[in-house]
Amino acid sequence: MRTEPVSRRRRIRMGLEKTEKQNARILVCLSSSASNAKVIHAASKIAAAFHGSLVALFVETPAYSLMPDDDRKRLRSNMNLAENLGARLETVTGDDVPYQIAEFARLSGMTGVVIGQPNTVGGLLRRKKSLTDRLVAYAPDLDYFIIPYYGTKVYVARKRTERNRKRILADCAIFLSSMVVCTAIGFLFSHLGFTDANIIMVYLLGLLVVSIFTTHRAYSMVWAVISVLLFDLLFTTPRFTFYAYGTGYPVTFLIMLAAAFTISTLAIRLKQNAGQSAKAAQRMSVVLETDRLLTKAASREEILSVLASQLTMLLNRSLIIYPAENGKLEDPVFYPAAGDTVPYRTNEEKPAVEWAFSHHKRAGATTDVFPKTDYLYYCMRVQDHAYGVVGVAVHDSPLDASEQGVLASVVGECSLALENARNAREKEETMVLAENERLRANLLRAVSHDLRTPLTSIMGNADSLMSCGETLDAATRRQLYSDIYLDAQWLNGMVENLLSASRMSGGKLDLKMTTELMDDMISEAVNHLSRQLKSYRVVRSVPEELLFVKADARLIVQVVINLLDNAVKYAPEGSAIRIDTLAAGNQVVVRIADEGPGIPDDQKERVFDLFWSSGNPTGDSRRGLGIGLSLCLSVIRAHGGTISVSDNQPHGAVFEFSLPRDEVNLNE
Amino acid sequence: MNKPLILIVEDDPPIRNLISVTLEAHEYRHIVSGNAANAILETASHNPDILLLDLGLPDMDGVEVIRKIRSWSNMPIIVISARTDDADKIEALDAGADDYLTKPFSVDELLARLRVTLRRLNQARTDTPDTAVFINGSLKIDYAAGCAFVAEEELHLTPIEYKLLCLLARNCGKVLTHKYITQQLWGASWENNVASLRVFMATLRKKLEVSPDTSLLIQTHVGIGYRMLRAADG
Numbered sequence: 020m021r022t023e024p025v026s027r028r029r030r031i032r033m034g035l036e037k038t039e040k041q042n043a044r045i046l047v048c049l050s051s052s053a054s055n056a057k058v059i060h061a062a063s064k065i066a067a068a069f070h071g072s073l074v075a076l077f078v079e080t081p082a083y084s085l086m087p088d089d090d091r092k093r094l095r096s097n098m099n100l101a102e103n104l105g106a107r108l109e110t111v112t113g114d115d116v117p118y119q120i121a122e123f124a125r126l127s128g129m130t131g132v133v134i135g136q137p138n139t140v141g142g143l144l145r146r147k148k149s150l151t152d153r154l155v156a157y158a159p160d161l162d163y164f165i166i167p168y169y170g171t172k173v174y175v176a177r178k179r180t181e182r183n184r185k186r187i188l189a190d191c192a193i194f195l196s197s198m199v200v201c202t203a204i205g206f207l208f209s210h211l212g213f214t215d216a217n218i219i220m221v222y223l224l225g226l227l228v229v230s231i232f233t234t235h236r237a238y239s240m241v242w243a244v245i246s247v248l249l250f251d252l253l254f255t256t257p258r259f260t261f262y263a264y265g266t267g268y269p270v271t272f273l274i275m276l277a278a279a280f281t282i283s284t285l286a287i288r289l290k291q292n293a294g295q296s297a298k299a300a301q302r303m304s305v306v307l308e309t310d311r312l313l314t315k316a317a318s319r320e321e322i323l324s325v326l327a328s329q330l331t332m333l334l335n336r337s338l339i340i341y342p343a344e345n346g347k348l349e350d351p352v353f354y355p356a357a358g359d360t361v362p363y364r365t366n367e368e369k370p371a372v373e374w375a376f377s378h379h380k381r382a383g384a385t386t387d388v389f390p391k392t393d394y395l396y397y398c399m400r401v402q403d404h405a406y407g408v409v410g411v412a413v414h415d416s417p418l419d420a421s422e423q424g425v426l427a428s429v430v431g432e433c434s435l436a437l438e439n440a441r442n443a444r445e446k447e448e449t450m451v452l453a454e455n456e457r458l459r460a461n462l463l464r465a466v467s468h469d470l471r472t473p474l475t476s477i478m479g480n481a482d483s484l485m486s487c488g489e490t491l492d493a494a495t496r497r498q499l500y501s502d503i504y505l506d507a508q509w510l511n512g513m514v515e516n517l518l519s520a521s522r523m524s525g526g527k528l529d530l531k532m533t534t535e536l537m538d539d540m541i542s543e544a545v546n547h548l549s550r551q552l553k554s555y556r557v558v559r560s561v562p563e564e565l566l567f568v569k570a571d572a573r574l575i576v577q578v579v580i581n582l583l584d585n586a587v588k589y590a591p592e593g594s595a596i597r598i599d600t601l602a603a604g605n606q607v608v609v610r611i612a613d614e615g616p617g618i619p620d621d622q623k624e625r626v627f628d629l630f631w632s633s634g635n636p637t638g639d640s641r642r643g644l645g646i647g648l649s650l651c652l653s654v655i656r657a658h659g660g661t662i663s664v665s666d667n668q669p670h671g672a673v674f675e676f677s678l679p680r681d682e683v684n685l686n687e
Numbered sequence: 688m689n690k691p692l693i694l695i696v697e698d699d700p701p702i703r704n705l706i707s708v709t710l711e712a713h714e715y716r717h718i719v720s721g722n723a724a725n726a727i728l729e730t731a732s733h734n735p736d737i738l739l740l741d742l743g744l745p746d747m748d749g750v751e752v753i754r755k756i757r758s759w760s761n762m763p764i765i766v767i768s769a770r771t772d773d774a775d776k777i778e779a780l781d782a783g784a785d786d787y788l789t790k791p792f793s794v795d796e797l798l799a800r801l802r803v804t805l806r807r808l809n810q811a812r813t814d815t816p817d818t819a820v821f822i823n824g825s826l827k828i829d830y831a832a833g834c835a836f837v838a839e840e841e842l843h844l845t846p847i848e849y850k851l852l853c854l855l856a857r858n859c860g861k862v863l864t865h866k867y868i869t870q871q872l873w874g875a876s877w878e879n880n881v882a883s884l885r886v887f888m889a890t891l892r893k894k895l896e897v898s899p900d901t902s903l904l905i906q907t908h909v910g911i912g913y914r915m916l917r918a919a920d921g
Contacts, residue, residue: 511791534882535909536889543909565889567882572910573773683882 043071045164046129047106048078048120049420051090054135054168055097061166062133063104074129075101077420078119079112085234095417099387102380110424112299114291117150121157131162190233194242201225202249209254218254219275222246226279230286239283246279247272302425305333309429313436322440326409326433327354333425337412339363339394341372343405348376351410359412361393368392368410376408384413397426399434406437462646466517473506480506508550512584513646519577520650530571530657534681537566537600537607544579545598551587556595566600566607569681574654581647582611582674589615590671606660606677614671623664627652651676691736691805693717696726696752697767698745702790706739709794715801723747730756737804740784742768742775750775750782757783763804767792773910777864780912785861787911806917807860821856824900824918828856837898847872848891851884855905855915864912888913 047062049055059075066073075098086094102108109127113119124132136151151165205218226246230239251261255268312325323340330338331354338354351372353363371389375382375396382388383396394410395418409430411418418426480499488496522530538561545557568575586596594614601608618626627648655662655676662676693710697703698721710717718733720726723744730738738756742749753764766779766787776787785807786800821828825838835842835852844852854871855863869880888905896902906914 507791533910534885536885539885539907539909542907565886567885576909681882683886684879685883685886 043069043130044128045069045071045073045131045133046120046124047073047075047101047133048116049075049094049097049101049108050077050135051086051094051097052135053093054137055093056100057168058133058135058166059097059101059104059106061164063101063106065131065133065164066105069131071130073101073104073106074127075106075108076120076123077108077110077424078116079110079419079421080114080116083419091417091419094420095385098420098423099385103387108424108427110421112295112421114288114295117153118157120154121161124158124161129161131164132158133164133166135166135168137168186234190235190238193232194229194238197225197229198242198245198249201246202253205250205254215250215254215271218250219271222250222275223278223282226282227286230283231290236283236287239287240280243276243279243283247276250275298421302333302421305329306425306428306432309432313432316436317440317443319437319440322433322436323352323407325436326429327352329429330409330411330426331356333429334411334418334422337361337363339368339410341376341408341410343376343407346405348372348408356412359414361412361414364393368394371396372408372410376405379403379405383410385417397430399430399437401434401438404438406434406441462520465646466513470510470513473510476506477503477510512580515577516581516646516650519574519654520646522574530574532569532571534567534683535570535572535575537568537609537678540570540572540576541579541598541600541609543576544583547576547580548583548587552583552596554592555587555590556593557598558595559598560600562601564602565683566602567681567683568607568658568678570658570678571654575658575678578651578654578676579609579611581651582676585647585674586611586613586615586672589613591615602680603677605680607680608675608677610673610675612667612671612673614667617666617670617672618664626664627662690714690716691808692733693737693739693801694726694729694733694735695719695739696721696723696744697739697741698722698743699741702741705794706797709797713798723749723752726752727755730760730762734760734762736762736808737801738762738764740764740766742766742779750779753779753782753784763808765800765804776911777866780862780864781866786914787862803860803916806919810859810917821853821859823856823859823904823915825898826856826895826901826904826918828853837895837901840897842894842897844891844894845887847887848894851887851891855913859915860917862908862912862914866912868912 043066045062045066047059049059062075063073077094077098098108109123111119111123120132123129132154134151134154136149151163155163201221201224204221208217208221223246226239226242229242230236233239248261251268251272252259256264309325309329312329313322316322316325319342323342327338327340330336335356337356337359339351340354341348341351343349368383371383371392371394374380374388375398378388379398379400380388381395381397383392383394384390385395393412393414395413396408396410398408399406411426480503483491484496484499491499541559545552545559583596583598590596590613596614597610597612599608599610599612601610651674652662655678658678660676660678662674665673665675667673693715695703695706695710695717697706697719703719703721707717707719718729718735720729723746726738726740726744729735740749740752744752749766749768753766756762756764763785764783766776766784767790768775768779768787769790776789779787785804788797788800819829819831821830827836827839829835830853833849835844835849850872851868854868865881865884869875869877869884872884873880888907892902892905895904900918904915904918906916908914
């Protein structure tokens with residue numbers, strides 16, 4: 020069975036494949052044997068000598084589930100050792116160890132493999148080829164470093180734990196009951212006068228049942244022998260002896276035995292593969308699902324919630340996630356697993372979290388660093404940048420190797436996603452900054468140009484009044500005074516707009532949203548322009564109900580001022596300006612209609628553009644600065660509303676904007 | 688009452704000049720001051736009737752000046768501020784200012800504010816503190832009976848509306864911030880209270896619309912608060 024190592028995809032995405040390939044990449048295999056430590060040390064030295072990176076691989080075989088606790092402990096300590104020596108841990112599953120190693124090495128571009136080899140002098144028992152020989156056969160291109168070791172007895176007699184004892188009892192029960200049932204059926208068949216072949220079939224069927232439902236193949240083997248003996252004893256004439264008269268019987272027995280062995284071997288392998296595939300497939304699917312979800316998640320919060328949900332699904336353990344921003348850990352989010360009632364001991368756990376975060380390594384339970392904690396902590400990092408720490412509840416049941424492998428993969432994926440999100444955010448910020456900068460530059464240019472016109476008029480008029488005011492007649496003087504006043508007033512309006520615009524730049528960052536009565540804001544705008552509006556008929560229609568909007572009052576007042584100002588600019592004196600407020604669904608609509616010339620259809624799209632103005636856009640006309648309407652557009656958009664312009668009947672323009680309506684819960 | 692004395696506190700000479708020329712033209716007595724320390728001294732020694740105070744002073748924040756003066760005097764203070772943020776005005780009003788003017792302001796506006804304040808001053812001098820009836824144009828509030836009338840017609844007000852009306856009446860001529868009003872009405876100033884206040888204000892106004900001279904009695908200051916005007920000031 021092949022498991023594509025997740026780490027490879029990760030590296031490709033990181034874009035490091037190329038650079039790393041030039042260096043040596045050394046693979047060392049982890050095992051539960053005590054001598055494995057020596058091999059790991061040697062591998063680390065080799066990797067250092069080649070200036071290469073080290074990957075520690077554990078091949079999880081079907082036998083792993085039967086591994087006694089002592090061995091598991093040793094395996095974990097070997098894993099920790101490898102990690103402390105700078106190796107990256109990986110796990111693959113399969114029953115053919117050399118094949119898995121070779122596949123992994125090929126797929127992740129390893130250049131060398133370090134393996135330990137027991138130096139058994141008496142080669143008599145070496146019936147099959149050694150691991151090294153088979154590995155070389157699978158992957159002849161790799162460099163091999165063989166670390167011999169003497170005499171360390173790898174296998175330590177298994178302790179029969181309580182769990183094992185239970186299992187053995189269950190297996191024996193299955194075995195014996197199958198035996199009884201098969202024999203009973205055999206007697207029934209023989210009583211009914213069926214041929215021996217049927218009885219043999221029944222025993223073979225029983226064998227299949229036993230090999231599938233018991234945990235060890237010894238049961239199948241014993242069944243094979245006993246079933247032949249029973250058949251001989253019970254069903255061949257003479258009955259109840261081990262003799263058999265028929266000349267063919269010895270052959271039958273042999274074939275039956277051979278068939279039994281073959282079937283049991285096949286059945287057991289099938290069962291193991293199925294179990295392993297299911298487990299591996301589930302883990303793979305979690306990793307793939309994580310990948311898929313991460314491509315959708317954009318924000319840091321989304322990524323962390325994907326991480327939490329995937330790890331919960333995978334491990335069914337309590338989780339705690341400490342996100343980090345700007346190199347500082349933030350408050351954690353706790354995801355308790357169902358049934359986990361052990362409280363989180365922040366004071367005891369925190370040092371492990373801090374350590375994992377600052378050293379970019381694992382820490383906590385089952386590691387050498389702060390092993391007394393309840394949780395195992397992984398640092399989410401990409402290269403030198405740490406994005407947070409994930410803690411997995413260990414309590415008294417350590418994670419197995421493949422769980423750790425997948426956990427590391429998922430955490431790695433999420434770290435990458437966090438980095439991508441950060442990069443995207445930074446890129447976006449730079450772009451927004453650049454865009455703002457461009458806008459600001461344009462604005463400054465336009466503003467300074469447009470400010471000059473009224474300033475020239477003010478300075479010139481004041482100057483002539485100062486130098487030769489006495490010689491001018493009263494009407495001329497009055498004209499000059501009023502020009503100064505109007506120009507100053509125009510400048511003031513401009514400054515108001517610029518102030519509003521400065522609050523708008525950078526999106527809707529500085530909006531002070533409060534619940535406001537639309538009519539209050541319109542009244543304020545009308546008051547503000549009372550001097551200009553004196554010579555117009557202002558007609559207002561106000562609905563019966565109170566229309567509230569959630570808005571930055573200052574800015575909305577400015578919008579209404581600009582729209583009214585626009586009407587005053589274009590409509591002839593004495594004409595009517597209508598202001599209607601109405602509710603349309605969940606929107607509040609304000610309509611300002613004038614009786615001016617209106618706006619031609621081809622220019623309606625462009626009225627809200629910055630710096631646009633009707634007539635002569637490049638001339639020195641003081642109407643040149645289109646900032647007013649463009650400000651209206653950005654303000655209304657920032658409030659989640661819309662603004663548009665249409666024709667008034669028989670002539671004139673109608674500006675209409677809408678804002679989301681707000682409800683008020685009365686507080687009596 | 689004699690001609691009132693007005694203290695102008697403004698550090699910018701052209702604006703100081705503009706104000707004093709205007710006041711002179713309208714025959715108000717006035718003294719000027721260019722900084723906060725001097726302003727406090729002048730206030731203590733001359734006891735002016737009205738203080739026109741610029742918020743941006745070189746030696747002290749204007750709001751601080753208000754707090755200092757409020758520690759011993761209830762004289763009306765009109766704040767003059769460059770339009771930067773409503774928050775500055777609200778802070779000044781909450782510190783005890785009576786009204787505010789935004790730069791650039793017109794001369795008419797300045798004079799109108801002075802008239803409003805002076806009228807309030809005169810009213811306060813004629814009213815005894817425990818006046819049981821408040822009269823403003825055709826609006827009459829009978830505090831003892833707990834009811835309000837417009838043109839002798841009783842208004843049907845909810846308890847909150849009545850409280851609100853009384854609050855505005857007691858501070859007639861003074862701008863009351865949202866925060867102040869909500870604190871007086873509900874004891875707390877939450878966002879939702881401010882929104883509720885707008886509703887009650889709108890319904891109260893609708894009820895006051897029965898007479899033309901009371902329909903515009905309550906002024907809205909968007910983003911800041913409300914003020915009741917004297918009927919003659921509208």
